[in-house]
Amino acid sequence: MVASRAARERKAAAQAGELARVRIEVGPQDQFVYKITCVECTGKGDRPWSVYRPGEDNGFMAGMDRWIFHLREKHPTSDAPCLEFLPAAEQRLHERRRQQAGGTGHADD
């Protein structure tokens, strides 16, 4: 588990690029908690901008999606490897919004 967490952390950090600090912690229910912090931006209360998502691969995807949108919005010149997943991240965002708007999420399929 520890080796796998470290390996995931390295992989996530490589994808997130040089502006990100990626940490994977183990939460109270033994689940991974993904934390991505921006080295340049501050969020609320002068703390670094960060994303915090618990979960296994879905937590990783949700955290990385938010990071991708942050990069696109605040650091448009970044060439972080994760930007390759921008179209997929936008698609997932679109689907989440549609599910929230449509109730069941399958209404217009």
Ligand SMILES: [Zn+2]
């Ligand atoms: Zn930033």
